[in-house]
Amino acid sequence: MLPLESKLENREFKFADARGVLGELGFAVGGGWEYTQGSFDRALDGEQREMWLRLPFTATFGHIDAEEEESDAVIRFGKPYALRHVHQDGVDEGAGMRLAAGLIDQFAAPKDPDARIGPEWAERAQEMLRIAESALLRN
Numbered sequence: 001m002l003p004l005e006s007k008l009e010n011r012e013f014k015f016a017d018a019r020g021v022l023g024e025l026g027f028a029v030g031g032g033w034e035y036t037q038g039s040f041d042r043a044l045d046g047e048q049r050e051m052w053l054r055l056p057f058t059a060t061f062g063h064i065d066a067e068e069e070e071s072d073a074v075i076r077f078g079k080p081y082a083l084r085h086v087h088q089d090g091v092d093e094g095a096g097m098r099l100a101a102g103l104i105d106q107f108a109a110p111k112d113p114d115a116r117i118g119p120e121w122a123e124r125a126q127e128m129l130r131i132a133e134s135a136l137l138r139n
């Protein structure tokens with residue numbers, strides 16, 4: 001994980017507005033959202049989906065529901081960061097022993113959930129963050 005300095009940190013926005021603006025830039029609400037917090041995530045490496053820019057947020061008013069179109073929630077951004085999530089290749093060797101768990105958890109554990117981020121990816125994350133900042137702060 002690589003923390004990034006940002007003009008968005010501690011700034012508040014209406015959740016629906018931020019989702020609309022960031023959605024146009026390829027961001028999506030991360031799958032681990034809760035009613036009080038979440039993140040906007042964007043893959044930096046296309047289909048490989050190993051390199052990510054994450055914009056975490058907490059709700060300061062209302063509740064987040066990423067599946068609802070309308071929301072009166074207000075969010076405050078935290079410190080953005082880049083992360084590299086290296087996936088397992090091949091078959092998960094423990095899958096046979098975990099058959100029952102496979103009904104609930106269908107995905108292999110990451111090979112390295114916090115792998116090293118090279119300078120070229122740090123630069124790309126910083127560039128996408130600047131684009132997101134510009135788009136959000138313009139509205």
